Amino acid sequence: MRLTRRTAWSAVGVAAALLLAGCSSDDGGGSEEPAASDSAGGDLTPVKLQLQWFTQAQFAGYYAAVDQGYYEDEGLDVEIVEGGTDIVPQSVLADGSVDYAIAWVPKALASREQGAGITDVAQIFQRSGTLQVSFADKGITSAADLEGKTVGNWGYGNEFELFAGMTKAGLDPATDVTLVQQQFDMNAFLAGDIDAAQAMTYNEYAQLLEAENPETGELYTADDFTAVDWNDEGTAMLQDAIWANSEKLASDEAYQDTTVKFIKASLKGWIFARDNPEEARDLVVAAGSQLGNSHQLWMTNEVNKLIWPSPDGIGMIDEDAWTQTVDVALTTKNDQGATVITTEPDAEAYTNEYVEKALAELQDEGVDVSGEDFEPIDVTLEAGGK
């Protein structure tokens, strides 16, 4: 009898130990979670910003604004919420879980058409960062050269610039090329399975330059590749923008006010990243990115190139670029015969009202908001981006 009790109690003991381990994760997990809000001052307005992906230099401006206290100066307590593979920022924004979200314009327009009430309030990236990269010896320098080649794309709405470019060059994407679904990494391209692979200037293209060329034992160089740039082909679509909740924008005066402040501080963060790319890289790494150091600096620099110069001021939505994005989104069919959107977006889809106010305040402070004499830095990538 006694034996039974003792054995039973030791089982209870182990169970209790596991329970404690489980509970302690409450505190541990909880304290690791708040990503970026280090101060929770009493008078600060809490704001949540949803990103499209994990912490990386693509979002350097927002992390810089947190780190440099720009949000706090405006009376905001901003928490940056990282994205994941299945998190759709515009849906998270539309359902009210966050206050602002970063999203590509065509994807956000598609969500709008399905009922997400969101408005583009600041167009941070003025240019598209999507390339179609090939080995130089394939001789692919324009969309027309893709004929008869194996062409990689990520799908999920990332393919429309490519399809529009091919259509514009007189190719039928369904029959004139072999389409291949691409992974996160560039291994299939490097192995020769894909002739022309989709790549972001700030990420996948850098991965190529961080890989070793087995023939030479050295890293690949830019001379080994050619790239089709959709900005040159005239089918580029607008990418990272700050989106706000349309309904609150229309009815909630405090939210309108917060929007101007949020945009102003975010733009300041991006201006900081322009003027101090290395410090911006350091604070992104400190914010918890696991990507390598040289890779992050490359990303900061390339993202700067997508923003600067912004002749009308950073964040202004250029009507021509917007119209081109909407045109491509309306008319280009992908391999399933679908277009991004089926009807012209309404007037609520974007507004320059708030970014204009934010820019005016920044100009009053004597800040350079257009970056006319922006010069990118030279970044040397290391093996593996370390």
Add this chain to the structure above:
Amino acid sequence: MTDLATTLAPERTAPVPVRPRERSTARRRILVGVLAVLLLAALWELVKVVVPDAGGHLGEASVLPRTDDLAMPHVWDIVERVLQPETSATGSPTVLGAMLSACWFTLRVALAGWLVGSVGGLLLAALMQRWQLAEHALVPWVVLSQTVPLIALAPLVVGWGGRIHIGAFEWQRWMSVALIASYLAFFPVTIGALRGFQSPPAAQVELFRAQAATWNRTMLSLRLPASVPYLLPALRLGAATAVVGAIVAEVSTGTKGGIGRLIISYAQSASGDPAKPWAAIAAAALLGLLAAGLVSLLGLGLGRYRYAEVR
């Protein structure tokens, strides 16, 4: 409708007495486990040697993966990479250090999920044992729950969680991950516990009934002890699935700090630093083993009841 437990659980084996030299078998099992890992590493290298770099092709179709150093780095390269710093940033931890702290995070979240799932599974099994009607009503739902794709569920759970504020309590992202882990863990526990609760022979159940024992008494003194041989493997399985659930949910929801997130982060350097993502994948696999091993410690004090474990 057939009885769920008999359909899904293996046939009850004949009672096997626990061997007296339990300790030496435990040592042997650890040894065999280590050998299995070494064998896997040897097999990996063998595949690299035998299969051509471009992989195996049957006509146009690829049937075997590429085996070049980019797709399958050498085992020793992976081990070497684990000991090097994560990045060249000053103060960057080694890959090993980063993976250990990530595994620790995921393990805690998975254990929290496992606890919730196990308690839920036990209660559900007790309910189904108590009322046959409940068993018939719930079985389809229990089975259906496991056919819902996890990646469809994850953003929904995060979405609901994001709106929960009760007083000072605010739903955290890791809680969504734990909830998804518990969703996977409850299934084997429910099935195992139900089968265990129903395992006492009719003669024993009738003895209790003849003594006018209440349902509670029968549960505590007969059914619960009798379920131990079924419950322990179910709990171990639950622990392993909780880890899988936690990793998938981390990837899906982008939760910071865990091994799932590390796998995706490292995968971004797969073209230039191929050993790095493989290191994280190996760590995730080891974590599942560790979680199952931890849970099997529960069985240490229950030797008396483990007369016929269904392994």
